[in-house]
Amino acid sequence: MNPLSINLVKTRAEVPLTIAVTAVNENGEVVDKHVACERPLTVYLNWRPIVTLMTLGARPEALALGYLKNQGFITDAKQLESVIVDWDVNSAAIITTEQTENLEQQLSEKTVTTGCGQGTVFGGFMDGVEDIKLPTPQIKQSTLYSLLKNINEYNDTYKNAGAVHGCGICHEDQILNFVEDVGRHNAVDTLAGEMWINQQDGADKVFYTTGRLTSEMVIKVAKMGIPVLLSRSGVTQMGLELAQKLGITTIARAKGRHFLIYNGSETIEFDAPSKR
CATH class of the missing domain: 3.40.140.10 (Cytidine Deaminase, domain 2)
Structure with missing residues (x-):
């Protein structure tokens, strides 16, 4: 199947994944190393803030879409209008024509999970799970x-x-x-x-x-x-x-x-x- 045509508007969407630093090893020697970057990304759905994710920032558009889809906030990819990532304000804004009238209720129903750090899942996370039918692999x-x-x-x-x-x-x-x-x-x-x-x-x-x-x-x-x-x-x-x-x-x-x-x-x- 062909990918959907979605307007991915990017504003400084590419960011470094690591930065150079110095450290001191077990022998007291100064060594050049790299550390992974970590930055906040606040995800907005139709300009309503949903969550702030701490991320490396490699593919922020897909991260924001996947998060909203997995949490049950959006379900219809064909109704997506745009994804706007702006690292100046550390934000990813998803615009959709899909109805989101249950948004407040979903946001009020949350569970702290065992995700890296402290994760949260919202009210729509379990929707449809019991209906999933997977093939038997070999x-x-x-x-x-x-x-x-x-x-x-x-x-x-x-x-x-x-x-x-x-x-x-x-x-x-x-x-x-x-x-x-x-x-x-x-x-x-x-x-x-x-x-x-x-x-x-x-x-x-x-x-x-x-x-x-x-x-x-x-x-x-x-x-x-x-x-x-x-x-x-x-x-x-x-x-x-x-x-x-x-x-x-x-x-x-x-x-x-x-x-x-x-x-x-x-x-x-x-x-x-x-x-x-």
């Missing part, structure tokens, strides 16, 4: 190993400065889209926003993240229509319960030739067992 163990190897070519900001999470949308062992941010939920929202605008199907995709698999992460991936969740980190009890309910193959602690399948082991073809 994945080869050898393909997972190849994917994990290919992932090592990414994480540029992490390699340069640390302090960020990375997320990627993958097909078989290829990484189709990858983004880093100071919080894993910013990264998944960015990818969700781009998938939504580009009208991409998630049925044959794998979602990779360096972060832990909490309930919020599982729900966001389910909303993207992706049936496989792969993480370098661990999984929480509620995240696992939701993955089981939604039928998401859940693979965690994945690094090198090691991984743990917490849900959906029947979807994995063990064609490359590790040598002991």
Whole structure:
């Protein structure tokens, strides 16, 4: 399907992701290093402030759209009129003709989550989750190993400065889209926003993240229509319960030739067992 035509008005939308600093190492020597940037981005919906996100600022338009879509504030991409990012005032304004009469009620219903730092989800976050039907994937163990190897070519900001999470949308062992941010939920929202605008199907995709698999992460991936969740980190009890309910193959602690399948082991073809 073709991407939707949306007027992305940018005002200083590109910002540096890292800055050079000096540090002192364990031997007392001064060394040149880089640190990840972190900046506030206030998201507006029809000029109503919704939330301020702390972000690296890599792809702010997609981040703002993905956040509003995942939280249930907007649902119809065809009614979007513009996305205006202005780093002079640290803002991203989304203009839509979609009706937002329930906005105040949604904003009043919020839950503090286990997001990086302190996250919040709003009243529309769970809307439609029970109606999600995901396909049953089939994945080869050898393909997972190849994917994990290919992932090592990414994480540029992490390699340069640390302090960020990375997320990627993958097909078989290829990484189709990858983004880093100071919080894993910013990264998944960015990818969700781009998938939504580009009208991409998630049925044959794998979602990779360096972060832990909490309930919020599982729900966001389910909303993207992706049936496989792969993480370098661990999984929480509620995240696992939701993955089981939604039928998401859940693979965690994945690094090198090691991984743990917490849900959906029947979807994995063990064609490359590790040598002991």
